[in-house]
Amino acid sequence: MFLSVPFKSLDGSTSAKFNSPLFMGTCQSALSALSALIYLLIRRKPGDTLTQCLGLAPPASASTPSTNGHSKPTQHTTNGHTTNGHTPKPSTRFSARALLLRYLQCAVFITSAAPFGFAALSYISYPAMVLGKSCKLVPVMLMNVVLYRRRFAPHKYLVVAMVTLGITLFMYLGPRKASKSKSNGTSTGGAYANLIGITYLLINLLLDGATNSTQDEIFTRHRVSGQQMMLWINVFCTLLTSALSVLPLPYIPVIHPAHGGTELGAALAFVRGHEGVAKALLAFAATGALGQLFIFETLQHFGSLTLVTITLTRKLFTMLLSVVVYQHTLTPGQWLGAAVVFTGISVEAFVKRKDVHAKRVIQEKEKAKIKSL
Numbered sequence: 001m002f003l004s005v006p007f008k009s010l011d012g013s014t015s016a017k018f019n020s021p022l023f024m025g026t027c028q029s030a031l032s033a034l035s036a037l038i039y040l041l042i043r044r045k046p047g048d049t050l051t052q053c054l055g056l057a058p059p060a061s062a063s064t065p066s067t068n069g070h071s072k073p074t075q076h077t078t079n080g081h082t083t084n085g086h087t088p089k090p091s092t093r094f095s096a097r098a099l100l101l102r103y104l105q106c107a108v109f110i111t112s113a114a115p116f117g118f119a120a121l122s123y124i125s126y127p128a129m130v131l132g133k134s135c136k137l138v139p140v141m142l143m144n145v146v147l148y149r150r151r152f153a154p155h156k157y158l159v160v161a162m163v164t165l166g167i168t169l170f171m172y173l174g175p176r177k178a179s180k181s182k183s184n185g186t187s188t189g190g191a192y193a194n195l196i197g198i199t200y201l202l203i204n205l206l207l208d209g210a211t212n213s214t215q216d217e218i219f220t221r222h223r224v225s226g227q228q229m230m231l232w233i234n235v236f237c238t239l240l241t242s243a244l245s246v247l248p249l250p251y252i253p254v255i256h257p258a259h260g261g262t263e264l265g266a267a268l269a270f271v272r273g274h275e276g277v278a279k280a281l282l283a284f285a286a287t288g289a290l291g292q293l294f295i296f297e298t299l300q301h302f303g304s305l306t307l308v309t310i311t312l313t314r315k316l317f318t319m320l321l322s323v324v325v326y327q328h329t330l331t332p333g334q335w336l337g338a339a340v341v342f343t344g345i346s347v348e349a350f351v352k353r354k355d356v357h358a359k360r361v362i363q364e365k366e367k368a369k370i371k372s373l
Helices: 021-042 096-120 126-133 137-148 154-172 191-221 226-246 263-273 277-302 304-325 332-372
Strands: 075-078 081-084
Touching: 021 096, 021 226, 021 263, 021 277, 096 126, 096 191, 096 226, 126 154, 126 191, 137 154, 137 191, 137 304, 154 304, 154 332, 191 226, 191 277, 191 304, 226 263, 226 277, 263 277, 277 304, 304 332
Parallel strands: none
Antiparallel strands: 075 081
């Protein structure tokens, strides 16, 4: 919203849109990294070194001293098995090099995914893009299974299928708007163009799924917090986009729109020559950084599958709220889609409540056994 409107030139004679996606991404990732660093330094625990604070070394709580001043034998867990007092096998859990490579892998996926998303919009309509994005749960689960051999509870597959189907029905069966004239020279339309757009969209979704599954793997294998992951992924994203923006790349529609020279030079020239661009860039980067703090916190505690479910259902709730506030109408197919989504969410909530109840019963039985002893 901040950068989607045309900006007037300083002399007021012309107006144009800011068209430098790499520079926008660099601004947002740089401010996000700075925000995560400030957060980590503020929440730094007494006695933690800087490397521990930044998540590049095991936390101090990894070796717990006993109350009498002597160290307890460390319990090591490897693949679910605990060994007391024995030297564990070498592990990459606290390998800073392995961890940084995972962060770099995520940054490469994120940096690569965005251009394919932009390019897809040149060949398919925005509603088709939204409809494709509504199926994001499928590639997230698929890449978790393919890349990291992760398995989910059976009800998770049902929930993903129901949420994806419901949102697809909601988007696809909405009221049809009159198509606008294509005299503006866009390349949308035609079977071949649609095929190219769908291919770009699928690549974008697969890269998003690879990013989310890799983030889940980092949380599973390494003891890091959401803000530590946010810091390093954004540091690598900033380095990658900065390098791309200063390279003299040729003109590539949508992906690299700068004509002659570098994108950084074109972006800075636009900022200097138009009113309000710097303020809009700052607002865009600041809101993105604030949002990432909550996103990575959710990733840490609930995983990418839950995060994407929240994101998709939020869009559905927003549309349903507009029905109440602005008295919009929904088609019968949209009501059916909403019902399918809410049924899927209800299945997830029911299973979680059942699991919590079962854990409480087990805990009560253990407490009873301890009291009887």
